[in-house]
Amino acid sequence: MGWFDSFFVLGKDRRRFIKRKDSDAGETGRALEELRSSIYNDFRTSDGAKRQQQRICTPVVAMSFNFIVAVGIILTNKLVMGRVGFNFPIFLTVIHYVFAWILLAIFKTFSVLPVSPPSKTTPFSSLFFLGVVMSFASGLANTSLKHNSVGFYQMAKIAVTPTIVLSEFVLFRKTISFKKVVALVLVSVGVAVATVTDLEFNLFGACIAIAWIIPSAINKILWSNLQQQGNWTALGLMWRTTPITIFFLLALIPILDPPGILAFKWDMNNTFAILISALFGFLLQWSGALALGATSAVSHVVLGQFKTCVILLGGYLIFDSDPGFVSLCGAVVALGGMSVYTSLNLKESVESSSKQLPKQNLPPETNSTSSNPNVSVV
Numbered sequence: 001m002g003w004f005d006s007f008f009v010l011g012k013d014r015r016r017f018i019k020r021k022d023s024d025a026g027e028t029g030r031a032l033e034e035l036r037s038s039i040y041n042d043f044r045t046s047d048g049a050k051r052q053q054q055r056i057c058t059p060v061v062a063m064s065f066n067f068i069v070a071v072g073i074i075l076t077n078k079l080v081m082g083r084v085g086f087n088f089p090i091f092l093t094v095i096h097y098v099f100a101w102i103l104l105a106i107f108k109t110f111s112v113l114p115v116s117p118p119s120k121t122t123p124f125s126s127l128f129f130l131g132v133v134m135s136f137a138s139g140l141a142n143t144s145l146k147h148n149s150v151g152f153y154q155m156a157k158i159a160v161t162p163t164i165v166l167s168e169f170v171l172f173r174k175t176i177s178f179k180k181v182v183a184l185v186l187v188s189v190g191v192a193v194a195t196v197t198d199l200e201f202n203l204f205g206a207c208i209a210i211a212w213i214i215p216s217a218i219n220k221i222l223w224s225n226l227q228q229q230g231n232w233t234a235l236g237l238m239w240r241t242t243p244i245t246i247f248f249l250l251a252l253i254p255i256l257d258p259p260g261i262l263a264f265k266w267d268m269n270n271t272f273a274i275l276i277s278a279l280f281g282f283l284l285q286w287s288g289a290l291a292l293g294a295t296s297a298v299s300h301v302v303l304g305q306f307k308t309c310v311i312l313l314g315g316y317l318i319f320d321s322d323p324g325f326v327s328l329c330g331a332v333v334a335l336g337g338m339s340v341y342t343s344l345n346l347k348e349s350v351e352s353s354s355k356q357l358p359k360q361n362l363p364p365e366t367n368s369t370s371s372n373p374n375v376s377v378v
Helices: 004-045 044-058 057-084 091-110 124-147 148-159 159-171 178-198 203-229 234-256 268-295 297-318 323-371
Strands: none
Touching: 004 124, 044 124, 044 178, 057 124, 057 268, 057 297, 091 124, 091 234, 091 268, 124 203, 124 234, 148 159, 148 178, 148 297, 159 178, 159 297, 178 297, 203 234, 203 268, 234 268, 234 297, 297 323
8 A cells, every 4th residue: 555655646746747847838838928929019019119219219319320320411412412413402302212212111021110000090181291391391401502501501490490499389389498498599699600601692592491491390390299199100100201202302303403314424433422322311311200209309400500510610620620719609609508408308307207206106005005904094
């Protein structure tokens, strides 16, 4: 009987071991399934894709990325319009957007493109309007840069800041503090003083610059609002609006571009330079969308003014250019105003996050108090 009892106990232990092994295998399977579903939600749903973009692309990363690409495209566009002699700004913009659309199609083919939100959340009219506004903002910007001096072009960009503030107040009742207003005034005055030495007036160029201000402001507001209020990612929004932008840019070519595009010499070197410019154009559009999604339209304009001042100071320090003492003082004042504006934004973000923490901790305290009958509330 002792041998039989020991054999019986051994059999029960063996069955327990098998059950425990099956249980461990089931737990492992469930863990893998949860991991798979988590990855699916992060990459194949609009909510997860937006969270993934916010997790990876912080405001500092987005603004730095946009700044580096913007400096790069300035150099490449100078090469294309200077040495290459491709003086067709609207057609060059069309090449940029067609190149971006091809890259986005490749991303979609390999399932890299994030999923767009359902059509019910964002009506097609909003996407259509954004595509139209973007075509005018991009096309008129390059045309203004061609027909105006750099100083007048920067003066027109200064007018975008109050236009955005006014438009956000009219559309969304969004206000900013008095300290931010003072900082933005310092930025605008500093950039104006820094670029006034290169101020040249041209009637046609001035009309183009004035016509560009409103589309540029609305374009930035819509990009920022759709990403922050909806579940759009930068690439997803680019994929849906780029075909509309290309269509309206093609309509602008006979109106704003000079004739002679068919006579341009498309050799290997010229084509390669234009393709490099198109690559930077895609990166600029992507980085700008990321920056607008991570910050705000006003912050993105302030970043643009920061680029101008850095390029001005960099030319003075590195290339021994002499913009003049007044221009340098204006650049320093503008940088000071940008620093104040950035610090105010950081302070507001810290205060808002600290206000949200007690709200997040309140439910567990309430539940723990009500679940314990021995705790008396005084």
